[in-house]
Amino acid sequence: MAxxxxxxxxxxxxxxxxxxxxxxxxxxxxxxxxLTVAYGRTPEADDIAEVLDYDGIRDGIHALAAGGGFALQETLVERVAALCLADPRVREVRVRSMKPDVFPDARVGCEIVRRRR
Incomplete structure (x- = not known):
């Protein structure tokens, strides 16, 4: 396994x-x-079909952002983690959100780690 x-x-x-x-x-x-991703073997063909395409993760996050919004950062990071864990090759995901413009002297955020059971 790789x-x-x-x-x-x-x-x-x-x-x-x-x-x-x-x-x-x-x-x-x-x-x-x-994302910690496990493949059955080391990718050999240098082809995106062999690995997780992070374009899908990025597109999914943009879709979440375009939706109705969230009250809590905790809810946002849970949704992003669920999006990532929908791919069975993902073993663990760490998601961090930051609101950099809320305070003039600090950024505020939330971070979680979720593992496949």
Missing amino acids: EYTIILDDLAVAMRLGIHPHEATPQRVLLSVH
């Missing part, structure tokens, strides 16, 4: 995220995803 970590780092999306009135309009959110 195991790899696929990284999608600081993907910037505009979305509704938060509980405060000023967060009713889309704001910038940064999402980072680290």
